[in-house]
Amino acid sequence: MNKWLSLGLISLLAGCASQAPSTQPLSTPPITQAPATFYDYTIHSPQGETMTLSALAGALKEADVVLVGEWHGHPAAHLLQAQLFAALYAQNPNMALSMEQFTRDKQHVVNQYLASEIGEKTLIKEGNAWPNYSSDYRPLVEFAKQNQLDVIAANAPKPIVRCIGKQGPGYLDRLPAVERKWVAESLTLDNDAYHEKFNASMHHGDEEKTKRQFAAQTAWDDTMAESMVNYLALNPSKQIIHTAGLFHVAEGLGTAARIKARNPNLTVMMVTPVTEKAQVAEGSPDFTVDVMPIPTAYVDKDTMKAAMKEIYGRNHDLKCYQAAEDNTNLDK
Template identity: 50%
Template sequence: MHFSIFVLAIVTVLTGCTSNPLSSRAPPTDITSFYDYQLYSPSREPISIASLPPELQQADVILIGEWHTHAGIHRFQTDMLKQLSIAERPIALSMEQVPRDKQAVLDSYLNGEIGEQYFIKQSHAWPNYESDYRPLVEFAKQAEIPIIASNAPKNIVRCIGQQGIDYLNKLSHEERRFVAESINTDESPYKEKFMASMHHGKPEQTERLYAAQITWDETMAESIVNFLTKNPRSQVVHVAGKFHIEAGLGTAMSILNRNPNLNVAIITPTADATEDGVDFQLEVLLPPVRYVKRANLMQAYQHLVGRNSTLQCK
């Protein structure tokens, strides 16, 4: 299961809109390498990225889920942003991978005021930034597409994972503005899904971990909605882990809770696009199995728990 809380461990209108949905169909691409992808509609019709259907062209927000480090998905994200940028409608990129408190550093890089290595260091970029997110950011930079640093700072999220949602009361006014104003930890289909994915830990521990997870989703959602409030003509493309957005849950649900009038489209990766569903599907090769032997899995988990236990929270 790939979703962004794993780091806690204990923790658009295009040139010429089409009214005929058949015109967006394309022969399926053979998925034989990790660079290949094929986009499908919710009814599982293959879609050409050069001729997107109205549901994607006219969406206010397009959420693209990912299996982190998957080359085909990251290639699609850049191709999609490039295609959508052709339209006259303003577009913005929103990224799970950059927290709100690094917006100024990100803007300095996009404006050419600092170099890439300084940006990577100062923004605490993900280890796979250069291999997976550089193409996306560099295209946005040269096309002058704004990028929203949408996530909550990792140190705050990790401390919520350790202490629960009440940790927010310990934050200074400056720190608190980097996290969503409203965070709903009540029962929901998303919470049920999250709890079902947790196979260890006491109930109170999983409650804290869910509080951390939903803080991530609520903050990303608020960042997107705030941007669209200030830029109502714009379209936002948001990239995040698959778990955060699929089936209209997580960040997608949080966006609509804040503004139910927004038109949100969801694209989720899959290794088998034959089943009907509510999301657009991006077929790619399934990621390699991370661990075959349970002992190796547990060893990796224990290492991650030990690494994060050194974090000093207030």
Template identity: 40%
Template sequence: MTKPAIAQQLAANLATAYDYQLLDANYQPVTEPKLVASLAQSDVVLIGEYHGNHASHLLQMRLLAALHIYSQQQNRPLVLSMEMFTREQQTIVDDYLAGKVGEHYLINKAPAWKNYSASYRPLVEYAKQHGLPIIAANAPADVVRCIGAQGETYVDKLPLNQRRLLAEAPFMAVPNYADKFYALMVGSGHTVSERAKQSYAAQLARDNTMAEAILTARRAYPNALVVHINGSFHSAERLGTAGALLQRAPALKVRVVTPLYPDAVAEQQAKAPQQDEMYYLLKPLPPEYVDEAYKQSVFTEMFKTAKEKAKACL
């Protein structure tokens, strides 16, 4: 059977927006118990998502619960780490887990992401119910935005209390990551602008900060299995946060679970295999825009808003 035919056959199993098909490192179907047993032997598992895709969020919840049960059998602690909360929000997250504040306070005062209730509430509530720590792993959004506007030198302007919210080495290079980032931003073969370099610096600040947060959690909870939730770009091909983690601790057993749309399977198979990366197929989201004029109006407003926010940078 040809690769496109295999992809079509696998895609036939995706009947609803909640359905997914698990694949092993060789893109062959794998059962959930077998995948969990494999992931449970790791030190860190990064589960990538396509933000807002219901299948991603359902899989994350099921894997977290299954890995927690498996870890209990191994007498190992489990820690949940999340891109969706930033370091300065850790106290609010901890207070919520301890029952000191309610969900409305968490959502509004953190603040949580707009899709928190539908996408991340199940993870947080499971952690709260079972006494699992949650690591608010990401770099502060305002600082990342300003790095994107001014570049790496922005960090030098930060007061100590804000500088501590970033990784000690926020711009540590991740091999092959820049090429992937710039290919997405400006296309292959195009000149990389200064603005694109600043955006990459902002991306590195996120990835290095999340990697450092995961390592800090591993020190705080010895022998723990850390399950980290992030957007797929932060961990696919063991780059991004996964790469930054391995740069700091090469001996760690790091596994990655990466989403794919069916029409991307053949392209992915053409790349060098990653034996520590597993995959799951899911249905694509509806197209965000059909009307080009409306799309441009939305983007214009977004850029205007971002420009206004950038004025607040030091």
């Protein structure tokens, strides 16, 4: 499977500073050689020019939405997100944080945490925080909390998305009204460049299955896009920084395209991590961040197949609403 795919797709198929931020943008000296550790990164403009972090923040100043991609769990990608968030805030404190890592149905839990009505352990448990929350996303949420910034739980709930992948986009029509609001009003199912890129990453040869899987994939992108567009409609002076897997962000094909389709007047910019072997397409508008490649997940093919089988097997326990004419409300 294409290494650009986020860990969210894999699931489907189956510290903050304690002091107030500086009034000056953070600055990272440009690195002129390959990253030496997993925390090192080098920033480049879309034209290939090396940039400091403060220069990147300045270049993003007029964006309504800044999409920052990641390899989930990559130290440099998460370090960049936290540092860029602080740098953007230093030049414009009128900001909000949007996250793939929290879903719409948990917005009230996130709000309770920001208001100090619950503790972090409750946020993690009741908010269905990702397993790497404490190491990778705590710095972002704590920065927002410390500076009284909104955090948008932007994504669609994973069980619903997995049911779309299993039954197709028509599954949304079976949802109760409350749950239907947790996913975008409409899904982008056209054969656009994002659809083509997704199809190219699929190798199982089942066309109908691929269509259902893409409907699930774009359910994430459309929901995150709609969440941000709706927020900006109510808060037009805000700038949003959004964190998501890089397949959603890269080249402006996923979430960015769905934001623009909903509001063409918004300016959306992308910051995408890359390695020597994993690059964005030539001419892409992304600001790129060179990082050390993540380790090879599996060397032995049989071990990989066993792991994938375990992930795919999760769908056997998936409970989805059946069609109205069926005798029961749920199937497995």
